[in-house]
Every structure is written in C-alpha cells, then in structure tokens.
Amino acid sequence: MRVALVACLLAAAPLGAAGKPKKVLFVGIDGCRYDAVQYSQAKHLKELAAGGAVSERCDVLGARKTGADTSTGPGWSAALTGAWADKHRVLDNTFKNHNLSDYPTFLARYKQARPAARVAAFVTWAPFRDHVFDRSAWCEFVLDGDKMGYEVGDKCVAHSAAKGLANTDLDAAFVYFGNTDSAGHGYGFHPKAPKYTNSIEAVDEYVGLVLKAVRGRKTYANEDWLVIVCTDHGGKGRGHSLGEKEPEIRTGFLILHGPSVVAGAIKEQTQNVDVAVTALAHLGVPVKPEWRLDGRAVGLKK
Numbered sequence: 450m451r452v453a454l455v456a457c458l459l460a461a462a463p464l465g466a467a468g469k470p471k472k473v474l475f476v477g478i479d480g481c482r483y484d485a486v487q488y489s490q491a492k493h494l495k496e497l498a499a500g501g502a503v504s505e506r507c508d509v510l511g512a513r514k515t516g517a518d519t520s521t522g523p524g525w526s527a528a529l530t531g532a533w534a535d536k537h538r539v540l541d542n543t544f545k546n547h548n549l550s551d552y553p554t555f556l557a558r559y560k561q562a563r564p565a566a567r568v569a570a571f572v573t574w575a576p577f578r579d580h581v582f583d584r585s586a587w588c589e590f591v592l593d594g595d596k597m598g599y600e601v602g603d604k605c606v607a608h609s610a611a612k613g614l615a616n617t618d619l620d621a622a623f624v625y626f627g628n629t630d631s632a633g634h635g636y637g638f639h640p641k642a643p644k645y646t647n648s649i650e651a652v653d654e655y656v657g658l659v660l661k662a663v664r665g666r667k668t669y670a671n672e673d674w675l676v677i678v679c680t681d682h683g684g685k686g687r688g689h690s691l692g693e694k695e696p697e698i699r700t701g702f703l704i705l706h707g708p709s710v711v712a713g714a715i716k717e718q719t720q721n722v723d724v725a726v727t728a729l730a731h732l733g734v735p736v737k738p739e740w741r742l743d744g745r746a747v748g749l750k751k
C-alpha cells in the first residue's frame with residue numbers, strides 16, 4: 450500500500466488531555482440511515498454510539514437555500530469543509546464550477562496550520578480524488594467503486610486504512626465506505642430492507658477493523674483520538690435525490706467517540722458542516738472568521 454504523506458520534520462502534534470497528541474479518525478458511510486443502523490446488528494457502530502456523543506438528527510442540507518441536491522457531492526463537501534453549498538458550490542455530483550479552493554477540507558486546513566501533520570484520505574469515489582483531495586499528495590484512492598463495485602472497494606479501503614493507521618504516524622484520516630448507498634439504490638433505503646441492513650453490517654465489520662488498527666497502535670495509550678462517524682444523506686425508496694422535504698433523506702446522524710467527547714445525546718440540532726469544525730476544534734486549530742465556515746464544534750468537552 451502506498452500512502453503519500455509529507456514527511457514529519459517539524460513540530461509534534463498539539464497536546465490534548467494529559468498531554469497526549471490529538472488525532473482524528475473520520476469515517477464516512479454513504480447513504481446510511483440511522484434507523485437502519487439501529488435495526489441492524491452493527492455492533493461496532495452501536496458501541497461507538499453507546500460510549501460516545503450521538504445526534505440521531507443531523508441535517509445534511511442546512512437552513513439556507515443553496516441549490517444543493519441531497520446527494521453525495523454536496524453531503525461530503527459540507528462535512529469535510531464545514532461550509533454549505535452556497536459557499537463551496539458543490540451542488541451535485543458533477544462538481545461543476547465548484548469553489549473548494551476557497552473552502553478546503555479540514556484535513557487541508559490542518560496541514561495549513563501544522564505543515565508537519567500527517568493526514569490521509571482512503572476513498573473509492575473518484576470525485577474525491579478528482580475534485581476534493583486533488584490539490585494534495587495525500588489522497589489514497591484505493592480503487593474506483595463505480596467501476597469495480599463498492600462491495601470490493603469498501604473491503605480494500607478498510608484494509609488500506611487499517612494498514613495506514615496501524616503503521617503510519619497519521620494525525621487525521623478520512624475513511625470512506627460506499628456500498629451502503631449502492632445497496633440502498635439496489636434494494637431500498639429502509640431498515641426492513643435486508644440487503645440494505647446487511648450492507649451496513651458489512652461496513653460495520655470494516656469500521657471494527659479500522660478501530661482495531663487505531664487501538665492497536667504502539668503509541669495509542671499516549672494519544673487522544675476523536676472518532677467521528679456520519680453520512681452524507683439518507684434515502685427513501687431507492688433514491689435520495691431532491692430530498693429537501695423528506696426527513697428520511699435529509700436527516701443524517703453524527704457519532705463522536707473519544708476522551709474529548711461529552712458522552713450522551715447531543716441536545717442541539719447538529720448539521721453535517723459541524724463535522725469539520727468539530728475535528729478542527731479537537732485538533733487545536735482555531736477557526737478564523739474569514740474562513741466563513743457554517744459549522745460549530747459539537748459534543749466536545751469545553
């Protein structure tokens with residue numbers, strides 16, 4: 450496996466509780482309804498939720514009219530950048546005329562704030578490589594899920610990410626799984642659709658693999674990891690487009706887990722844009738007003 454990373458030459462990671470370096474693992478599960486997670490046998494996700502902070506209603510679109518569809522491009526762009534689509538201008542999966550150069554991902558922001566940081570993204574969706582992470586050398590594009598299928602793609606991502614997280618001094622990583630969305634389109638986005646919940650359980654096994662890699666790191670006892678899990682949209686029937694008025698589509702979820710988290714239900718309304726800002730808060734990167742981000746840090750101890 451090749452993870453292209455900038456050599457760590459300068460400062461150490463910012464120190465967290467008890468002086469431990471702060472790190473982030475962001476797991477993205479495409480088209481994953483939380484009611485289906487709860488209905489499934491997804492033990493790793495349920496353990497993260499039980500021991501962490503949870504929002505079962507995370508808005509993927511935001512209150513403003515932005516013109517964005519309830520689709521993958523806008524959903525992940527919001528979570529990764531902390532801004533809504535009227536700013537990053539990813540309105541659909543074409544990424545046409547996007548403005549991600551003005552709204553980089555939290556991984557890129559972290560690199561800007563701390564050039565010595567090691568960050569990585571393990572993905573199978575080609576637009577991540579082509580549009581979202583294309584300005585940096587650290588995107589690990591495992592294979593093209595649209596061409597190879599996301600079932601095999603997710604498996605490769607899981608093993609690639611586990612290897613990278615176990616053996617590399619990563620500070621922040623995005624790990625993306627896409628087969629839940631494929632299963633929803635094929636068999637229905639619904640807790641009672643067995644192949645959909647089976648796909649969630651398969652991803653859950655990969656989440657377990659990645660978590661085991663993190664927790665098995667030699668330095669894990671002296672690190673302060675924040676694990677974030679969310680989705681980009683839900684689904685209804687066999688689709689998720691044009692879901693502004695469909696709660697099953699525009700309502701995602703947010704799970705936060707780690708020593709820096711206030712465990713329990715997150716009382717405030719959460720939004721996908723909160724993901725990037727929460728990650729930056731944990732990593733000790735102050736959000737500048739001129740970045741014009743829409744998200745807020747949620748679920749973390751003060």
Ligand SMILES: [Zn+2]
Pocket residue numbers: 479480520521522524630681682
């Ligand atoms: Zn999606």
